[in-house]
Amino acid sequence: MKSLAASSHFQKQLKKLSRQEQEKTLQVLKEFLSALKSGHLPAGYGFKKINGDKYEIRIDIRKRIVMKAEGDTLICQLVGDHEEVKRFLRNYRNR
Numbered sequence: 001m002k003s004l005a006a007s008s009h010f011q012k013q014l015k016k017l018s019r020q021e022q023e024k025t026l027q028v029l030k031e032f033l034s035a036l037k038s039g040h041l042p043a044g045y046g047f048k049k050i051n052g053d054k055y056e057i058r059i060d061i062r063k064r065i066v067m068k069a070e071g072d073t074l075i076c077q078l079v080g081d082h083e084e085v086k087r088f089l090r091n092y093r094n095r
Contacts, residue, residue: 002072004033010076028059
């Protein structure tokens with residue numbers, strides 16, 4: 001995986017975060033992309049496969065980003081807390 005993209009849903013959610021949370025989220029994504037390209041992902045991101053084509057990274061102790069793999073691109077689908085991630089994944093399976 002070599003690139004990141006953002007779904008329209010993710011972009012809407014990002015706008016609802018506080019300015020500080022937005023900046024932190026964008027900084028984590030920037031650092032994560034750099035790490036992806038280098039081939040060395042530090043454990044601090046908590047990057048893991050959560051089901052099928054879905055992956056998760058940690059922004060901080062509360063917030064997570066869910067991404068969907070499509071070819072060499074990870075598409076950011078959701079930014080939220082643990083409960084929002086669980087709800088999103090449950091709804092995604094029902095589609």
